[in-house]
Amino acid sequence: MILRDLVIQSAQKMPNVLAVKGPDTSLTYGQLDDLANRFAHALAQLGVRRGDRVGIWLGKSARAVAAMQGVLRLCAIYVPLDPLSPAARIRTIVQDCDMRALVTTQQRGQVVLTGDLQHVACLCLDGEGSGSHWDNFLALPKTEIQEPALADDIAYILYTSGSTGKPKGVCMSNRNALAFVEWASQTLIATATDRFANHAPFHFDLSVLDLYVAFHVGAATYLIPDEASYISEHLVSFLIQEAITVWYSVPSVLILMMEQGGLLDRDLVTLRAILFAGESFPIKHLHRLYRHYGPRVRFFNLYGPTETNVCTYYEVMHLPESWNKPVPIGKACSGDRVWAQKEDGTLARPGEEGELIVVGPTVMVGYWGQPAYGDKPYATGDLVQLLDDGNYVYVGRRDQQVKVRGHRIELGDVEAALEDHPAIHEVAVTVTGTGLEARLVAFVVHANGVVPSLLEIKRQCAERLPRYMIVDEVHTISALPRTRNGKIDRFALPCHL
Amino acid sequence: MQRDAVIEQLRSYIAQDVLSGKDIGLDEMTPLLEWGIINSLEIVKLLSFIRKQFAVDISTDKLVVDSFTSISAIADLVLEQIPAGVINCER
Numbered sequence: 001m002i003l004r005d006l007v008i009q010s011a012q013k014m015p016n017v018l019a020v021k022g023p024d025t026s027l028t029y030g031q032l033d034d035l036a037n038r039f040a041h042a043l044a045q046l047g048v049r050r051g052d053r054v055g056i057w058l059g060k061s062a063r064a065v066a067a068m069q070g071v072l073r074l075c076a077i078y079v080p081l082d083p084l085s086p087a088a089r090i091r092t093i094v095q096d097c098d099m100r101a102l103v104t105t106q107q108r109g110q111v112v113l114t115g116d117l118q119h120v121a122c123l124c125l126d127g128e129g130s131g132s133h134w135d136n137f138l139a140l141p142k143t144e145i146q147e148p149a150l151a152d153d154i155a156y157i158l159y160t161s162g163s164t165g166k167p168k169g170v171c172m173s174n175r176n177a178l179a180f181v182e183w184a185s186q187t188l189i190a191t192a193t194d195r196f197a198n199h200a201p202f203h204f205d206l207s208v209l210d211l212y213v214a215f216h217v218g219a220a221t222y223l224i225p226d227e228a229s230y231i232s233e234h235l236v237s238f239l240i241q242e243a244i245t246v247w248y249s250v251p252s253v254l255i256l257m258m259e260q261g262g263l264l265d266r267d268l269v270t271l272r273a274i275l276f277a278g279e280s281f282p283i284k285h286l287h288r289l290y291r292h293y294g295p296r297v298r299f300f301n302l303y304g305p306t307e308t309n310v311c312t313y314y315e316v317m318h319l320p321e322s323w324n325k326p327v328p329i330g331k332a333c334s335g336d337r338v339w340a341q342k343e344d345g346t347l348a349r350p351g352e353e354g355e356l357i358v359v360g361p362t363v364m365v366g367y368w369g370q371p372a373y374g375d376k377p378y379a380t381g382d383l384v385q386l387l388d389d390g391n392y393v394y395v396g397r398r399d400q401q402v403k404v405r406g407h408r409i410e411l412g413d414v415e416a417a418l419e420d421h422p423a424i425h426e427v428a429v430t431v432t433g434t435g436l437e438a439r440l441v442a443f444v445v446h447a448n449g450v451v452p453s454l455l456e457i458k459r460q461c462a463e464r465l466p467r468y469m470i471v472d473e474v475h476t477i478s479a480l481p482r483t484r485n486g487k488i489d490r491f492a493l494p495c496h497l
Numbered sequence: 498m499q500r501d502a503v504i505e506q507l508r509s510y511i512a513q514d515v516l517s518g519k520d521i522g523l524d525e526m527t528p529l530l531e532w533g534i535i536n537s538l539e540i541v542k543l544l545s546f547i548r549k550q551f552a553v554d555i556s557t558d559k560l561v562v563d564s565f566t567s568i569s570a571i572a573d574l575v576l577e578q579i580p581a582g583v584i585n586c587e588r
Contacts, residue, residue: 023558023561059561059562084530084536084537086528086530086531086532086533087531088531225560225561226562227537227561227562227564227565228560229537230537230538230540230541231540231541231544231557231560232541436538454517455522455523455532458516458533458534459533461533462531462532462533467533467536470533470536473517474517
């Protein structure tokens with residue numbers, strides 16, 4: 001079995017059951033299947049062949065889901081792109097993976113596919129005239145189209161930030177994705193009666209669970225567009241209205257729904273599982289949520305960088321009031337093996353700390369444009385402690401990577417992007433606050449009396465970095481604080497606030 | 498005139514609350530998403546500002562990327578929700 005078979009099989013078994021409800025339209029499995037075939041025909045006409053990369057730059061919608069499935073039917077590779085990202089950032093990704101086609105709107109296509117990208121084909125869903133209009137699109141044949149594909153073929157690429165601002169495409173094969181999807185379906189005991197909320201954007205790996213576990217069991221997924229993803233009252237009423245049974249998001253969003261959306265004033269009777277990942281859930285807030293919903297609702301803490309997808313998990317079975325540390329990230333899952341390696345290269349024993357290493361079926365094929373990763377163990381860069389019961393607890397990072405609302409950020413990448421600016425002599429970036437209050441703050445030493453405005457700095461970031469790496473605040477200082485060995489002293493930076 | 502007033506209030510809110518009040522060169526056509534000025538968290542704060550300032554609620558089906566591309570686009574969104582001549586432009 002490969003990834004695209006999940007929709008195809010559910011469409012055969014239950015063509016009239018709802019598959020996905022988006023802000024644009026709702027699709028049954030039968031309709032999603034037809035639409036995916038139409039996308040495949042349209043893309044094949046544009047010259048897309050096996051192994052070609054196809055970008056999907058659309059607002060979150062049922063049509064975008066169908067486009068992803070259409071790409072898979074050609075045994076091509078889909079690349080979900082942030083709908084809120086600026087054109088300059090999208091261009092670097094189109095170039096990096098040498099895209100064959102881009103599915104987007106006419107206006108966006110015109111902005112991005114210029115100059116040396118004119119050869120990239122554009123499938124516009126909203127254009128005028130022949131070929132591109134939605135009605136013309138619906139006139140395409142819906143006959144089945146399935147290019148031969150193998151389990152090890154790449155299914156999709158998720159872009160994260162790479163060193164010095166160059167985008168890094170994490171390639172996931174059918175095998176990688178299915179190992180996780182099958183594990184998650186079993187662990188959740190997911191069925192066709194489930195109703196999944198999809199909060200995470202498609203370019204963020206959390207969305208793989210919402211979409212594909214639902215497809216696997218013939219359940220429905222309800223899409224939350226990015227623009228509405230932090231509007232707490234909307235989120236809580238959405239949960240009630242759509243009678244959601246499985247919710248998966250970063251902890252910040254759950255906290256927001258508790259604080260401002262009235263999540264704890266209601267009793268969401270349909271909800272049966274809450275999953276969270278991407279950052280530690282502050283225990284004080286987890287207690288509040290668990291007191292209200294647990295243990296009737298199952299709680300899961302999932303862990304894994306994009307490169308390995310979810311490789312460990314912990315189910316919160318009970319949460320004694322005295323528990324005052326973050327809950328563990330748990331034990332290996334998805335068929336993976338994990339261990340903690342100490343500085344000296346030996347295995348951490350219970351009570352000891354080390355770097356978490358992962359090997360197994362969910363570990364990526366590799367980064368696009370780099371040699372295949374092979375079966376090598378993947379070093380996560382995360383420090384963990386092994387507990388007596390075999391669970392791991394997240395301790396911190398080995399490097400300067402930080403997390404803001406579940407997105408990982410290399411501070412050095414933000415600094416490199418800003419150092420490009422002619423008016424900036426030196427810069428150091430740090431994070432203040434946690435959870436929803438987390439802000440990226442830049443400390444700038446200017447070059448020659450010209451102080452760049454926050455507007456300019458944001459623009460500089462937006463053109464070079466993913467959206468979640470755009471600086472929120474800028475402070476001008478005369479010199480960066482240094483440690484005794486000359487390194488930038490990040491801990492001393494907040495003193496300059 | 499009314500449209501100008503809405504634009505000016507939105508502009509001054511974004512300049513002060515999002516861009517720390519130090520910024521010059523922000524106008525109604527500045528590409529807010531392209532230049533990384535507005536993100537999904539800022540949209541939430543902006544909606545609550547609009548609710549307070551103009552006493553209008555933006556319905557969730559209007560919450561699409563295109564509505565936030567510029568101050569001008571946001572002003573259109575606000576003006577659609579209020580009957581002509583009713584707006585209170587006091588600061």
